Amino acid sequence: MSEKTGRGARREPADDPREARRVLEEGARARGFDLVGVTGAEPLRRGGERLREWQEAGMAADMGYMHRPAELLSDPKRLQSSARSVVSLGVSYYPGEHSANEGGGGRVARYAWGRDYHEVIKGRLFELRAELEEALGARVKARAFTDAVPLLERSAAQRAGLGFFGRNSCLINGNVGSYFFIADLLVDLEIEPDAEGTGTCGRCTRCMVACPTGAIKAPGVVDARLCISYLTIENGGEIPRDLRRKVGDWAFGCDVCQEVCPYNKRKATVSRWPEFSAAAGAGPYLEITEVLKIRTDEEFEARFGGTPLTRPGRVGILRNCCVAAGNLRRREAVPALVGCLRKDASPLVRGHAAWALGEIGAGEARLALKRALTTEQDTRCLEEIRLALEESGDAPVG
Ligand code: B12
Ligand code: SF4
Ligand code: SF4
Missing domain, CATH: 1.25.10.10 (Leucine-rich Repeat Variant)
Known part of the structure; x- marks a missing residue:
């Protein structure tokens, strides 16, 4: 444990939110994360309200975990009562562009070309937590996850400064684009928070126009019942007949609303994590x-x-x-x-x-x-x- 801070004594990082922020940033960058941000563990009120409206409109389809109460999905402390900070991390998975589909394959969304990101990222989150404990000389109670726990990860990441909500509802970072996973560490440590993420789509509406099924009902609002990503991944039943032709050659997920995004055209750079490359998994076409x-x-x-x-x-x-x-x-x-x-x-x-x-x-x-x-x-x-x-x-x- 860290020593008590006295007048003139050196403050240990565990007592010093700013030093903890520095240590975290260094560790996360060393582990290959592209984006690092921190926000307090207070409820994500704006996200919670938007989630409630989305649920009430039936847009959550039959994803059981998305029907949980908005108060639960928007409150980090409901996941870990001792949480004081939410560390939000971003890692680019961008593996490159699909070649022309000359072989008539089933198209795979970019996030899924390589290894299972849940496992790959969780391993690095545990390493990061261990490094934090060592550098801080204190035990850190933490919960580590990515895309696996009921928390509004985009809202937490936006508040932690990782980016802004695009009209396609993806979180966009001005320097990276939107082809990145969000991963989280809930910690019982006070870490200096970041300013919330800002940015804008300006007058662009490309994603809303390009979406093959018209799933983007309003800026930032995706109706999962129409989204090809839902239809081909989360949906356990039929792909409705009236939507099948619109699915095109997508066999797993969909990237259309990200492909057309000027932020990705300008900023997407290939992931530094070899686990997300085409060679590591199923690749771009089945x-x-x-x-x-x-x-x-x-x-x-x-x-x-x-x-x-x-x-x-x-x-x-x-x-x-x-x-x-x-x-x-x-x-x-x-x-x-x-x-x-x-x-x-x-x-x-x-x-x-x-x-x-x-x-x-x-x-x-x-x-x-x-x-x-x-x-x-x-x-x-x-x-x-x-x-x-x-x-x-x-x-x-x-
Ligand atoms: C359910 C889910 C889906 C569903 C529903 C998607 C959706 N847009 O809601 C389906 C299966 C369709 C899906 C698809 C995809 N998903 Co998904 N999905 C999730 C999950 C589990 C929950 C999302 C959610 O809460 N939806 C409910 C709605 C209401 O929330 P939201 O869209 O995030 O909307 C927020 C904004 O409206 C925001 N908000 C607040 N204030 C304001 C103000 C303004 C002006 C605006 C515009 C928005 C805004 O608050 C809301 C709540 O957070 C998250 C992981 C997690 N636990 O958060 C991953 C997650 C969102 N998915 C992810 C990915 C990668 C995808 C796909 C790209 C995969 C693919 N290629 O096929 C697509 C993208 C489709 C799209 N355009 O959204 C990543 C996104 C990373 C990023 N950079 O944004 C996440 C964060 C997983 C992760 N940990 O990396 N997904
Ligand atoms: S992932 Fe595809 S279907 Fe879903 S909103 Fe984006 S473009 Fe539309
Ligand atoms: S395509 Fe245009 S409107 Fe859609 S998210 Fe990107 S910048 Fe925003």
Whole structure:
């Protein structure tokens, strides 16, 4: 523990919020974090109010953890009662640009090209905490997390000075852009806080115009029910038929509203963390025909274990690849889609395979759909097959 501070005695960092801030900054930079900020542990009132409105409008879709009371999600002390400061850290995950999709792959959002960021970042947060304890000569009670705990991380980060809210609702830093993860350490230590983040989109509305599904309902307000990121990752059910074409070739997440952002065009620099590079994980495109052949969770784990793509599981990823294949009109994918329609254990996969075959509409695809009409048992799948046949130009099937 640190010595009591007497007149003339050197103050230990644990007693000195400014020195603690210096030590933190040094440690965080040494661990490779691009952005470091601190705010007090008081409730995030403005964020909480906006969250309540968002929830009341139904925009949280069926994400159970986002239906928790706004008072809980906006109060750091509800996560750790002894918390005095929220340390907010930013780390760029920007792995570069997608090449043209010449191979007809399923597009993966940039944050998910490499290893699972939850694990990678948590490891460094623990290191940082250990370093803080050593430098401060005091035990620091801390809670470390990224994207895993019910706290409004963007609001905390904005108050800690990491950036401002863009119209796409992402937190934007004037020097880094928005391709960065936010990570947090709640600590029972008083650390000198930063001024809140400022900045502006000016008159730009590019993201709102470019969003393929019109999910950005107002500046800074994203309706998750329409967001491709939700539809392909958090959504455990169908991708609604009226949205499937708008999903385009995205097989996991979506970056459109960040790609068009002038801050990213000017400022995004490739992440210094090798774990987030394409070589470390699934990379920018999934080989659709290969993915559609995965029939067991074991095979899926062997292929995607340790990457963010495990989040929607085998069924979710195959569902998404069916939609991407349909939108890409990939004739080469027809045999794999027929395999899904005939053999996959999941009605969700069979139903989306039927849709994709209808979109591709080649002779072989329609033949497989007609055959499946006689063997399929699931009511919803049968409906998908009928609609696929109708929409691919056949007379109504009765
Ligand atoms: C639920 C969730 C989603 C949902 C809903 C997204 C959303 N916009 O709400 C879905 C699945 C759609 C999603 C998608 C993505 N997500 Co997400 N997601 C979350 C999560 C878990 C909660 C977000 C939340 O609280 N939403 C509720 C709404 C009301 O909050 P909000 O959008 O943040 O809005 C805030 C502003 O309105 C703000 N606010 C306050 N005052 C003011 C004033 C003004 C003028 C404005 C404009 C705003 C504003 O207060 C609100 C509350 O914080 C966070 C992690 C966390 N625990 O915070 C990650 C998080 C937001 N996601 C992240 C990422 C990377 C993504 C994707 C880019 C992934 C991808 N490529 O597919 C997309 C981006 C889509 C988008 N445009 O938002 C990062 C964002 C990092 C950053 N730099 O902003 C986070 C912080 C995870 C992390 N720890 O890094 N996500
Ligand atoms: S992530 Fe894609 S779908 Fe979601 S708001 Fe941004 S552009 Fe729209
Ligand atoms: S694209 Fe334009 S409006 Fe959207 S977040 Fe970036 S600067 Fe703001």
